Amino acid sequence: MTTIDDASETSQQTRLSRRMRILLFFLVEGIAALAIGFAALFLSFDPVWSAEQPHAVLRPGTARSGSLLLKTDDGYTDALRLGIDVDLTVSGPTIRARVTQIFRNPTRDWMEATYVYPLPAGGAVDTLKMVVGDRVVVGDIKERQQARAIYEQARSNGQKAALTEQERPNIFTNSVANIGPGETVLVQIEYQEPVQQDGNEFSLRVPMVVGPRYNPLPVVQSVDLRADGNGWGTTATDPVPDRDRISPTALDPAENAPINPTRITVHLQAGFPLGEVKSHFHQVNIESPDTTTRVITLAGGPVPADRDFELTWKPAAETAPSVGLFREHVGKSDYLLAFVTPPSIEQAQQAPRPREVIFVIDNSGSMGGTSIIQAKASLLYALGRLQPTDRFNVIRFDDTMDVLFPAPVAATSSNITNATSFVSALQARGGTEMVPAMRAALSDTNRDDADTIRQVVFLTDGAIGNEQQLFETIGALRGRSRIFMVGIGSAPNTYLMTRAAELGRGTFTHIGSVEQVEERMRGLFARLENPAVTGLSAKFSDATADLTPAALPDVYRDEPLVLAAKLDRLAGSVEIKGRVGDRPWSVTLPLANAADGKGLSKLWARRKIADAEVARTTRQVSPEDADKTILALALEHQLVTRLTSLVAVDNTPSRPDGEPLKLAELPINLPAGWDFAKVFGEHPRQPAAAPTERRAESGDARVGDSRVQVASLKRPGPVIAPTPAPVQLPKTATDAELKMIAGVILLTVSLLFLVFNRRQMSPR
C-alpha cells in the first residue's frame, strides 16, 4: 500500500514539476516574443514619427496647394485680392443696387483680372464706373464685340480699362486690365431691379456666388433646321458653347480660407410702415430711423461671398397693399409699373379639380451637402400633402434618371409609402442631365383629360450651363402641364428658375435652408391647390401703351401681377380683367394717381428684353429679329445684355511699354453647404487611370493613351477648367521586412525552446 502510495506521490510530483516546467517555458517564450515584438515596433514606427517633424516639406497639406497662390522667383507668394461692397437702396417698388468690386494687386507684376459674379436675373445693369486713384471713368454701352475690341485695344496700349459682359442674365464677368503693382482699382456697377412680392411679404435677393455648373457635352449633334423649311440647317455642336466663361475656379473650402469678403448695406424705404424685417441667411443689424425706413448692415462685418443674401419685409398692417402704381417720366415717354394682387377667393362649394402631380428631384453632385436634405424634406412634405383624388409620380435624376412608377398612380397610402422610401434613399452624386428629366416629366400620357390639372414640381439648384436647351424643351413640350420650380440651396440659379417657371406658366419657390422648407412648401401648395387667376388682360382707356409682359401670365394665389408699360401720355386709367377660378374679376387703376418711382424705364426695357428672349426661345420670333429688338432696347436704355457690354477706358496710359501683363482669373468660393468632393471629385477619370489596362510600352499605345486622356477630360462633369486625370500609383511596399522580422522571431523562439529542452534533459 505504502509503496503504491509513494509511487503515486512521486508520479504526482513529477507531473507537477513537468507542468511547472511547461508553464515556465510558456512564460519565458511569451516574454521573449513580447520583447522582440516591442523591439520591432520601435524599429518600425519610431522613425516615422521623427520623419514627420524635421522635414517640413513632407506635410501633405502644404505641398501643392490651391491655385490662388502665384509663385514668383523670390518665393513671395500672393495673388490679386478682391473685396466686394454691395449697397442697396429700396425705394418703394424698386431696388437700386451699387456693387463695388475692389481689385487689389499686392504682387510685383502688372495684372489683368477677370471675375465672374452673379446678379439677380431681373436686374438691369446700366452703369459701370472705374475708379483709379482720384479719377472716375464712366463706362459706355457698346455692342458686345465692339466693347471687347475697345477693351483689348486699351489693354495692349497699357491703359487701365474695365469691361462688364453678360454671360447669362444672372451671370456677369468683369475684366480689369493693367492693375499696377501695389495698386487698387475700384470697379462699380449699378443695377435696377423690382422688389419681389409674395402675399404680404416683400423681398430682395443678392446672389453672391455662381455655383459651379454642370455643362453637358455634346454626344449627339442637335440640328437646327430653319422654320422656312429650305432644308438647310446648322448643327449646334455644344450645348454650352461658353462653358469656360461661366465656370470660374471654385476653391475647396476644406483647404482654403473663404475669399472675396463682401459688405452689404440695405437702405430700405418701403413706402409704408414696416413690420417684421428679416435677413434669412446672414446676421444683420437693423436700424430704424422712422417707421417706413430701415438701414440694414451685416452684424459681423464682411462675409465671404458664398451664399445669397435674402431680405424680407412685411408691412405693419395686417394685409399688404394689394395695388401699387408707380410712374416715371423719361424723355418723351412715361413709364408705368403696376403691382396688382388679385383677391384670394375661397374655394367654391364644389370639390377642387383632381390633379396629376409629377415631382422631379435633382440628386446630382451639386446637390450634395445640405441641398439634398432640403430637397428631400420638401418632397416628403409634398407627398404628405397629396389628396386621395390626386395622381402622382416621382422622377429622380443626376446624369442618370429613374421614374418611380411607369405611369402616374393614385395617391393611395401604399403608393405614397413606396414613394417616400424611394425619396428617402436618394444620395447626391453624379452630373446634372436636366433636359431628359424635364422631357420625362412633360410626357403627358392622357393629354386630352380636361378635368385634371397637370402640375410638375421640379426641385433643383439649377446648376447647369445649358439653360437654353432646357427652355427649348419646356417651350416645345409643355402642353397643358404647368411647371413649378423649387430652387434649393444657398446659391440657386435664379435665372433658370424664373425663366423655366415663366415658360411653364407656373411659379418659382426658393428654399434656402431646412427651416424654410415647411413655410415655403405650404405657400407652394396654396398655389397648387387653389385656382389660378386666368385670362388676364389690361386695357388703357386713353393712352397708347407698350405693355410687358406682352401676354399676361396666369397669377397664383398671393402672387401679384407685375406690369410695366411705356405710355405716350399719362392719362385715363387702366383696367385689368381676369377670372379667379370661375368668377370674373376686374380692377381699374386711375393713372393720374401713380406715385413717382425711380428707374422704371430700365425695368420696362429689361422686361421687354426678357420677352424678346422668351419669344426667341419659343420660336415665335426669328433669332435675327429678336436680336435686333434686344440691341435697340439695350442701346437706348444703356443696359448690359447678351449683345451689349459696358466698357470704361482710362485715357492716361499707365503700364510702361515692355512690362508684361499677367492674367488672373479670380477664384470663387464654393456655395455654402455644397460638398466639394461631390461636385469635383465624383468622377473618377477611369480611362486615364485604369490600373487594370496595362499596355505594352510602344509608341502607338502611347498616342492612343493620350487620346483617351483628352477624351476623358471632355467627359461631362460639373467641372470647369480641365481637371487633371489623376494618376494611380502602384503598390510600392514589399513584405520583405515583415517576413524577415517574423523569421527572426521564430528562430529566436525555437532557439529558446532548444535551450530549455537541453536544460531539462541535463539533470537526468
Next chain:
Amino acid sequence: MPRFIPPLASALLGLILFGQGAYIHAKALLAQVLLERAFEETIVTGHPVKPWSWADTWPVARIEVRRIHVSEIALAGSSGQALAFGPGHVEQTVDAGERGVAVYSAHRDTHFRFLKEVAIGDEIDVTRSDGKRFRYRADGSSVARFDQSGIDPLTDRYELVLSTCWPFDALTSGPERYLLHATLIAPDSSLSESGS
C-alpha cells in the same frame, strides 16, 4: 525525441520566412546588376533589351541622385513583377524629358528607400533608353492616397514624380503614397557625360 519537433519546425518556418524576406532584397539587388548591363546595351543598340531571357519587362531609364550616390534602373510598367526588380515607369505617364509628368514608382524598402534622404533642391538625373539625359531639381514633396495623387498628367510643365509607399518605415502596405516632385532644369544638350 518528439520534444525536438516543435522547436525544429519553428526554426524551419523562421528560416523560410527570413529567407523569403532576404530573397526579395537579394532579387532587387541582383536584378539591378543585370538591368544595368541590359540598359547599357539598350543605349548602345537602341532597342529594348531584356535583362534575362524570361523577363516580361525591360529597362527604360536610369534614375540617379548624385549627392547621395544612388543609381537605379527603371523598368517599363509598374506591375508587381516589374517592381520586384526595379523602379517602374507608371503607365500612361510621359517619358522623362517630355511635357507632362513622368512618374516612376518603386518599393520603399528596396529601390526607393533612398527617397527619404532626397532633400529639396537635390538634382535628379534621368537617362532615357535613347541615351538622352535630363536633369531635374526636387522642388516639393507630398503625401497622397494612391488614387488621389493629384498628378495632372497633361500639365504644361516638365515634371518628374518619384513615388513610393508612405510611411517609409511601416511594415504593412497602406493606401498612402509619398510623392517627390521635381521640375526639369536642364535638357539633354547642356549636360556633360561626366556623371556616374
